[in-house]
Every structure is written in C-alpha cells, then in structure tokens.
Amino acid sequence: MLRIDVVTIFPGLFEAFLRESIVGIAGTSGALEVGVHDLRRFTKDRHRTVDDAPYGGGPGMVMKPEPLVEAIEALAGPKGSERRARVLLLTPQGTRFDQSRAAGLASGGNLVLVCGRYEGVDQRVIDLAVDEEVSIGDYVLSGGEVPAMVVIEATARLLPGVLGNPDSAGSESFEGGLLEGPQYTRPAVYRGLPVPEVLLSGNHAAVAKWRAERAREITKRRRPDLLRAAGEEGTTR
Ligand code: JD8
Numbered sequence: 001m002l003r004i005d006v007v008t009i010f011p012g013l014f015e016a017f018l019r020e021s022i023v024g025i026a027g028t029s030g031a032l033e034v035g036v037h038d039l040r041r042f043t044k045d046r047h048r049t050v051d052d053a054p055y056g057g058g059p060g061m062v063m064k065p066e067p068l069v070e071a072i073e074a075l076a077g078p079k080g081s082e083r084r085a086r087v088l089l090l091t092p093q094g095t096r097f098d099q100s101r102a103a104g105l106a107s108g109g110n111l112v113l114v115c116g117r118y119e120g121v122d123q124r125v126i127d128l129a130v131d132e133e134v135s136i137g138d139y140v141l142s143g144g145e146v147p148a149m150v151v152i153e154a155t156a157r158l159l160p161g162v163l164g165n166p167d168s169a170g171s172e173s174f175e176g177g178l179l180e181g182p183q184y185t186r187p188a189v190y191r192g193l194p195v196p197e198v199l200l201s202g203n204h205a206a207v208a209k210w211r212a213e214r215a216r217e218i219t220k221r222r223r224p225d226l227l228r229a230a231g232e233e234g235t236t237r
Pocket of ligand 1: 090091092094115116117118119120134135136137138139140141142143144145147
C-alpha cells in the first residue's frame with residue numbers, strides 16, 4: 001500500500017479528482033491511500049496566514065516557512081534518516097517528472113507532495129524539509145496543485161492491481177517508449193471514412209505489424225527524440 005499526503009491551501013481542488021478517475025479505483029482496490037491537508041490548519045495566528053511579502057522587494061507574496069515546515073514534519077517526520085515519507089515540492093525549478101520517475105515513485109515508499117502558490121515558497125522550507133524538487137514541464141502554472149495531481153495519477157496507475165487489466169498499463173504510450181498510432185471503433189464507415197481494412201481482417205499478426213508501423217511512423221514524425229531514446233527495441237522498421 002502506497003500512501004500519498006498532499007499539503008495545499010486549496011484542498012477542495014482534490015475532491016473530485018480523488019473521487020473520480022483511476023485514483024479512486026486505486027483507493028478502492030487498496031493499492032493507494034491519499035490524504036489532503038489544508039496548510040492553514042498548521043498556522044497559529046488568528047488570520048491563518050500562509051504568505052508574506054518577499055525580502056528584497058518585488059511583486060507578489062512568498063509562502064512563509066513556519067506552516068509548511070510544521071505540516072511537512074507532522075506528515076513525514078524530520079528530514080534525514082527518521083523520514084517516514086519522501087517529500088517532493090512541485091516547482092518550475094524542479095527536475096522534470098516523466099514516466100520513469102512515476103515508475104520509481106510507484107515502487108518506492110510513501111510520499112508527501114507540497115503544493116506552493118503565489119511566487120513560491122521560502123527557500124528555508126526547501127533547505128530544512130524538502131527532499132526533492134519536481135516540475136511537470138516547461139509552462140507556467142499558478143500553483144503546485146495540478147502538478148501534484150499529475151504526479152498522483154501517473155504513479156497510481158502503475159501500482160500493482162490498480163487497473164482491471166493487469167497488463168494494459170504496460171502496453172501504452174511511453175511505457176513502450178513510442179507514441180501510439182490511430183485507434184478506431186464502430187461504425188466501420190463514418191461519414192464516408194472507413195476503418196483501415198487490416199483492423200477488420202481478424203489477422204492478429206497483421207494487426208500487430210500495422211500498429212507497430214503506425215506507431216513508429218507517428219513517433220518519427222512528431223517525437224524523433226523518443227524514437228532515438230527507444231532505439232530499435234520492440235519496434236518494427
Ligand atoms: C508551483 C507558485 C506560480 C507563477 C512564480 C512559481 C510545477 N511545471 C510547472 N509549471 N508551473 C509550476 C508551478 C507554479 C507555481 C507553483 C508549481 C507555486 N507557482 C509561479 C509565476 C512565477 N511561481 C509547475 N511543478
């Protein structure tokens with residue numbers, strides 16, 4: 001059983017996400033437990049303050065250290081050998097989250113995901129309480145909540161016993177190192193556009209060969225970096 005605790009000033013953002021989707025299934029199957037914690041519960045002042053103006057001046061606000069460090073230590077213990085969970089901060093400054101990172105998290109220990117807002121968190125939170133900084137990609141978001149959901153979902157679907165079909169996760173895009181080709185369902189002709197004949201043939205070897213060719217083709221055109229990374233393994237020329 002993997003446990004993931006999330007620290008956020010917007011716990012409500014996680015409600016529908018955790019109720020629906022693969023993550024709900026993971027929870028139901030007993031593979032995953034997710035706890036969401038309102039950062040304001042770890043404040044001690046009357047106004048439940050979580051931010052303050054940046055030293056040195058500049059726009060916006062910075063998340064103050066005390067509530068964050070108290071929350072992280074309550075959930076993960078102190079930084080170092082006593083840690084009960086690995087603490088990840090979602091931040092544009094982090095190293096890139098990808099499928100191999102998800103696989104590592106799915107096979108590792110419990111996690112605490114820390115979601116910043118505003119202009120980010122006081123550096124001393126990172127120095128004192130964060131194990132690793134992670135980014136989901138090079139675009140600007142408003143906070144770490146959506147990135148945390150990305151990390152949770154990518155990790156949850158790799159947990160053993162989460163999907164109805166045990167090998168479906170392993171056969172999808174990226175897990176094979178390539179993009180997937182086109183997919184079709186009924187009707188066999190839609191607005192004059194037919195489904196490729198081979199898919200109706202019942203010839204499983206021919207279907208597999210056609211799919212591998214389409215996967216290689218679209219990957220070469222759109223993501224040649226993935227094709228080089230995957231080498232020739234498992235693919236058709
Ligand atoms: C956390 C605040 C807002 C907006 C200063 C940092 C991740 N891949 C990613 N893109 N954006 C984030 C991310 C953005 C965040 C916070 C994560 C906390 N912001 C920005 C303007 C500049 N801050 C992210 N992971």
